[in-house]
Amino acid sequence: MDSGSTGTDAPVLVSGTAAVTRKALLDALSLPAFILFFTMMGFGSLARGAGFGAEMAALASLLIWGLPGQLAMVELTRTGQGLVAIVFACSLANARFLPMVVSFLPTLQRQGASTPRLLLDAQLLSINSWAMCMREFPQVDPGYRHRYYVTFASSILLAAVAGTLLGYHSAVLLPSTMVLGLIFVSPLFFALVLSAVPGRPERISMLLGCATIPLVHFFWPSVDLLLTGLVGGSAGFLLGNRRGRDNGA
Amino acid sequence: MAPESFWVIVLACGAATFFWRATGVLVTRRIDANGALFRWITCVSYAMVAGLIFRMIVMPESELASVSLPLRMTAVAIAFAAYYLCRRRLVAGVLAGGISLTAMASWIS
Numbered sequence: 491m492d493s494g495s496t497g498t499d500a501p502v503l504v505s506g507t508a509a510v511t512r513k514a515l516l517d518a519l520s521l522p523a524f525i526l527f528f529t530m531m532g533f534g535s536l537a538r539g540a541g542f543g544a545e546m547a548a549l550a551s552l553l554i555w556g557l558p559g560q561l562a563m564v565e566l567t568r569t570g571q572g573l574v575a576i577v578f579a580c581s582l583a584n585a586r587f588l589p590m591v592v593s594f595l596p597t598l599q600r601q602g603a604s605t606p607r608l609l610l611d612a613q614l615l616s617i618n619s620w621a622m623c624m625r626e627f628p629q630v631d632p633g634y635r636h637r638y639y640v641t642f643a644s645s646i647l648l649a650a651v652a653g654t655l656l657g658y659h660s661a662v663l664l665p666s667t668m669v670l671g672l673i674f675v676s677p678l679f680f681a682l683v684l685s686a687v688p689g690r691p692e693r694i695s696m697l698l699g700c701a702t703i704p705l706v707h708f709f710w711p712s713v714d715l716l717l718t719g720l721v722g723g724s725a726g727f728l729l730g731n732r733r734g735r736d737n738g739a
Numbered sequence: 740m741a742p743e744s745f746w747v748i749v750l751a752c753g754a755a756t757f758f759w760r761a762t763g764v765l766v767t768r769r770i771d772a773n774g775a776l777f778r779w780i781t782c783v784s785y786a787m788v789a790g791l792i793f794r795m796i797v798m799p800e801s802e803l804a805s806v807s808l809p810l811r812m813t814a815v816a817i818a819f820a821a822y823y824l825c826r827r828r829l830v831a832g833v834l835a836g837g838i839s840l841t842a843m844a845s846w847i848s
Contacts, residue, residue, distance in 0.1 A: 521829055541740060546749050553753030558791075563752045567745075576748055581755035586787050591763025593781035596772035605764065612760035617788060666802070671841035673803050677795035678815065678836045682822050682829055684789065691778065692785045699786030700793040707794060714794070715787050722786030727779045 504638075505631035514641035517626065518649075522618045525679055526646050527653035528672045533560055534657025540568035544658045551654040555616055555647065559584035586715055587612075589723075590620050597623065598639060599632045611636075614643040621683045628688060691730025698722035698729075806844050814840035 504513050530551055537547035542564070554560050559580040566576045591612045598611065623639055630638050684696060699722035706721070707714040770776050795803075796811060803811070818836025825831035 521833055542745050546745050550749045554756045556756055559756050567748060577751045577755045580752040584756040585759050587759040588763045589780050589784040591760050592766045593784040595767045608764045609761060612764050667841050667845040670802060670806060670844050671837040673801050674840045675833055675837040677792045678818050679833050680792045682832045691782050695782040695785040696789035699789035703790035703793050715790055718790035719783040719787030723783030726786055727782040
C-alpha cells in the first residue's frame with residue numbers, strides 16, 4: 491500500500507468517496523490519532539496543573555490546535571504572566587501556521603472554494619495533517635484530496651480533544667521510561683513521514699533547516715523556527731531549483 | 740485567578756493562532772500556486788517543520804533531555820532501519836523507535 495512513492499511512472503491513484511474515506515481513516519487510526527491522543531493527554535494534565543478547567547483545556551485543543559502554542563499558553567499561565575504576554579507567546583509559537591497554510595491550501599485543488607470554507611480548512615490544519623497529506627497526496631486523485639484531508643484532520647482532532655479530556659481527568663501515572671517513549675514517538679513519526687516527501691527543493695530545505703536550527707536556537711530561541719524557515723527555506727529554494735534546471739527538470 | 744480570566748486566555752490564544760491561519764488564507768488567495776513565491780513559501784514551511792522535528796529530537800526541552808543524545812540517535816537509527824526493512828511502514832518504524840528508546844532508558848537508569 492505504501493510503496494507507491496518511489497518513481498513509478500503511472501502510480502495508481504486512490505479515488506472514489508468510499509476508498510478515499512477509508513484510506514484517510516486507516517491512515518489516521520494506524521498511528522497519528524494515537525500519537526495525538528497520548529500527546530494531548532500530557533497537555534490535559536499540564537492544563538489542569540496550571541488551573542484551567544476541563545472544558546477550557548478541551549476548547550484550547552480545538553481552537554488553538556497547535557501544541558507548541560498550547561504549551562506556551564499553559565506554561566506562562568502557570569507562572570503567573572499577564573494576558574498580553576501569554577497571548578503573544580502562544581501566537582509566536584504558532585506563527586508557523588502562516589507558511590504552512592500557504593503551502594498547503596493550493597495542494598487541495600479547490601480553486602472555486604469560498605473564503606469561509608478555506609478558513610475552515612485552515613483551522614483544521616495541524617503539523618500532522620500537513621506532513622501526512624504532503625506525503626500521501628501524490629497517491630490520491632486530486633478531486634478527492636479535500637475529502638482525504640478533512641476526514642484525516644477531523645479524526646485526529648477528535649482524538650486530540652478526547653486525549654485532552656482523559657489526560658485532564660486521569661490520575662494514572664505511567665512509568666517514566668514509558669512516558670519518554672511516548673514523547674519520543676511524536677517527532678519520530680514526523681521524521682519518518684517527511685522522509686518520503688518528493689521534490690529536491692523541499693528535501694534540501696529540510697536538510698538546511700536541520701543544519702540551521704541549532705545555531706539560531708542558541709542565539710534567538712524565541713524566534714528560532716521562523717528564522718530557520720526563512721534561512722533554510724530560502725537557501726533550499728535557490729539551491730534546489732538551480733540543481734533542477736541543470737538536470738533539465 | 741478568576742475562572743473567567745482562564746476563558747479569556749483560551750479564547751484570546753485561539754484567536755491569536757487563527758490570525759496566522761487567516762493571514763495564510765488571504766495570502767493564498769493572492770498568489771499563483773505555480774509561481775516562484777508559492778514554491779519559496781513551501782520551502783520555508785519544510786525548513787521550519789524539519790527544524791522543529793530536529794529540535795524536538797536533538798535539543799529537547801522535555802523530559803526527553805534525560806536520555807543522552809547517543810541513545811536518542813540510536814533509537815532514531817533503529818526506527819529508520821525498521822521502517823525501510825518493513826517496506827516503509829510507519830507503524831513499524833515508530834514502534835521500533837519508541838520501544839528501543841524505552842528499553843535503553845530503563846536499562847540504563
